[in-house]
Amino acid sequence: MAHLCRKGMGKKMLTAIVGINWGDEGKGRMVDLLSEGYGIICRYQGGNNAGHTVINDKGKFILNLLPSGILRDDTVNVMGAGMVIDLAHLCGEINTLEKQGVEITPERLKISDKAFVCLPYHIKQDILEEERLGDKKYGSTRRGIAPVYGDKYMKKGIRVGDLLDFDTLKSKLDDIVSWKNLTLKTELNDIMRWLNEYGTKIMPYIDDTTEYLQSAQKNGKGILFEAQLGALRDIDYGIYPYTTSSQTLAAYAPIGAGIPGAKLDKIIGVMKAYSSCVGEGPFTVEMFGNEADALREAGGEYGAATGRARRVGGFDVVASRYGVETQGADFLALTKLDVLSYMEKIPVCTAYEVDGVKTDRFPSGSKLMNAKPITEYLDGFKADVSKCRKMGDLPAAAVKYIEYIEKAVGCPIKYVSVGAGRDDYLIKD
16 A cells, blocks of 8 residues: 555645545545555644544544544644644543554644634533524534634634743633633633643644644655545535534645645545435435434444434435535545445435426525435445455446446545455555
8 A cells, every 4th residue: 555655646745635525434544544655644624523433453443633644653643723622632532542552742743833722611602502502403512613613713712832831821811711701600710720731731742833844845745634524514615504613625724734835736535335424404315214224233323423323325426526526526535335235226316306496516505405315226236345455356236336426426436445444445446
């Protein structure tokens, strides 16, 4: 695989691995696989509101904040300026990985001084708002993500770099707590104790990651940018308001990482061989009942961050084509093909019906809420494909399914995942 990465994409390239759909497409697994060809892996947005599950020769790992490249011993991992970081969660995640034998040092992990801190009152706000919304809730993970991004743009945020000067930090926080107490009861001393407990633990990792990444780029080092969630959860271009609160698109990668002037060389989109979705909002292809239960269990579709059962459905051509276009994907990785092995017929949503009119364009707003799937069925392949390592090993029906999807979304598929392990994949020529 190392040879492939050097030849196929190049060590000196700036490459983004992004989600095409609603998230949970298997990006962490692909970052873990492809990071062998890169020296630097950078998470550029989001917080601990989603998770990447990675299975490799070291074991099974669930990462919420740390870049998936942390599982390789020879990579430098950057948590970029576009992230929001719950310090307590990060400390716990570092501790868990170290117990699993992953060494995490300041040489291997660099946290942007410009990233924002997700504080306990953000979590409290998030929970209160979801409770207030009741049946109209957005499906938040209740981890404070929307409130901390809101404070960022209200210019009421605390940045990671502020932890390096506690005297100034207390003064800044005093003003913010006074503002928060208009709606919440928050004690300044409680927040300072929390920051002291967890902030001091991450201080060795704090760095000017802009300077670091700019220097790395000038010296010709390859950088792999890792996204959280997918195109349909982007705050601007996703299924608003059932989105996350950050930009999940590849175009934002250099900005969120800390080198806004950089230009990407390659964009790899990741999508499942079927559809899954965590949280509320429109999900046109959703299955229900026994059909949904069978697919959910076959795919192990439970959220890595929350454990919530994911909503599932057949492959959605309309949503996926939109995701490919929005991400500007150069090629795709198709994950979890093996999950479909039990199906006699494989459902594929080829178009939507909106207000009685057929469309192949992804709508927004109320039109998306009212969309109904137009479904076709392809022949199932009814075979264990987990040992396949080249296209010629796959059943003819599986090859036909891959080629159908590739043509339907208008982007070449380069990688096909046939299992959860690092080496359970094949390359489509």
